[in-house]
Amino acid sequence: MIINLEQFIKSETPFWEELDELLIKFASSERKRTLEDAKRLHYLYERASSDLNKLITFSAERETRAHLENLVARAYSEVHVGRVRQVGFRPLHWFFNTFPCTFRRHIKAFNMIVLVTAVGCLFGWFTVAFDPDAKAILLPFGHGERDASERVRLEEQMGKHEDRLAGHKAQFSSHLMQNNISVSIRAMAFGAAWGIGTILIIFYNGIIMGGIVFDYINSGETEFLLAWLLPHGSIEIPAILLAGQAGLVLGGAIIGWGDRVSLRARLRRIAPDLVTLIAGVSLMLVWAGIIEAFFSQYHEPVLPYSLKIAFGTLELLALIYFLARCGRAADESAT
């Protein structure tokens, strides 16, 4: 018990002020932390904690307590977890190591998303195959309202005379990037509904893909379809799948099957991975947006289909290699 409260506060105030100053200095990124600083911080933090414990018995000291609580809280966060300084962030290392390693770490969620997409594709395929009228309801962006062969004929004819995207290519590309990145973020964020929201978005995407693929193959336009979709789709479709993977990782952490740690700890564990996956997906979609606006929309005779198919296939192979092999060394050193 403190008999002379005034004397106690008077004698401790210099230490509280020193702690306050040290915390302000630490908050500014310019200051380098030395071992001496860390030791002093730890000492002052423990002293302030002890003072707070003593003051708790003095209920009339509301303001002093509030001030000390604030100091202890700030010092606590500084002492227990050092802020990861972004000056150490290496973009190339992140892209070629962290991103593919994170993808592989959650490969089960990715496989699950591929399965959901495949089921959606089959559903879309069979729905359009058995009920052609469903095309108008299921397929967006005007695909449901026109015949695939008719579209191919029109696109090829128009290509001979004019560039229909002239003067709008950059705008179209920017729109694609925004739209696809928004869809991806939504696919990840809807994972908060125990993963169900993500599964619904990905399943619907699968239905659209299945329906469109059936429509073009059924009309004998397989080559056009491959040449149109592969250049941007080989990056865009996997990017959406990766966003779905992030959504399932989030949903899985919320459900926590067979995991003994608390929900809070589970979410804390996966949060950096979600951000890594979505950041990687965004970069992939920027690339896909550029390719779709500036390359995919040109057909024969402007660009030979074989060239477009070869380009798309190469991109897909490079992506598979990137996701499967890049950063293996980092993986092995971590295990």
Add this chain to the structure above:
Amino acid sequence: MAAHRQNALRIQTPEGVEFSYLLAGPITRSLAWMVDVLIIAALMALASFVLYSAFLIGDDMAAAIQGLLFFVIQLGYSMTLEWLWHGQTVGKKMVKLRVIDAQGLQLQFHQIVLRNLMRFVDALPLLYFVGGLTCLLNRHAQRLGDLAANTVVIRIPEVLQRDTACILAGKFNSLKQFPHLTARLQQRITPHEAMLGFRALQRRDEMDASSRVELFEELAEHYRNAVEFPEEVTEGISDENYVRNVVDVLLGGRSAW
């Protein structure tokens, strides 16, 4: 059923010390968000003005850059400011709010990114209905983004400025002759009870005479019951003076933090 709402987040450190943060509710958070929306709109207008008045790029490229800039501003405004200002945006600064880690640890960059990305769901179907509802039902007033990122939004408490000097300056306080009894008084009287006396003294001139006498009589009796001072000290002192002396012992003598 909704989890029991608390208006404070209590954190116990490994050293056995407990401290608390005042949690921000959906209304104050909405106010901060409105300010931020206005700033985002202003930034977008500024970006458009600069892009189109510069005449440096063609219409197509300008429109593309504008679209991307709008997207980046909407997504990046809160992320950038919350990272640079340790959990605050302009709106949060104005309404005195701050985002912190739910366990009182340092706020990490990925937490800031994640809580802001989750706005895509929290904002649905419009005007943050999902986020607001989650915030109301959650015991720590967290929206989905806060839950996923392990963050909470707290209120930065106003430091109460006690101007005891204007009430007590220059007056002799007989209670101070007995330090052991004043120490006991400091322990037995709660902060709320001490502030009650202080507020009564502050507003004494606004009361009518009979209410004033009655109020200070009640307060003085309450303080006397808490700690009994020797009769020679309390003799001849009016109830109001007694309350003034008690408040001086409890709150006076030091400048406010």
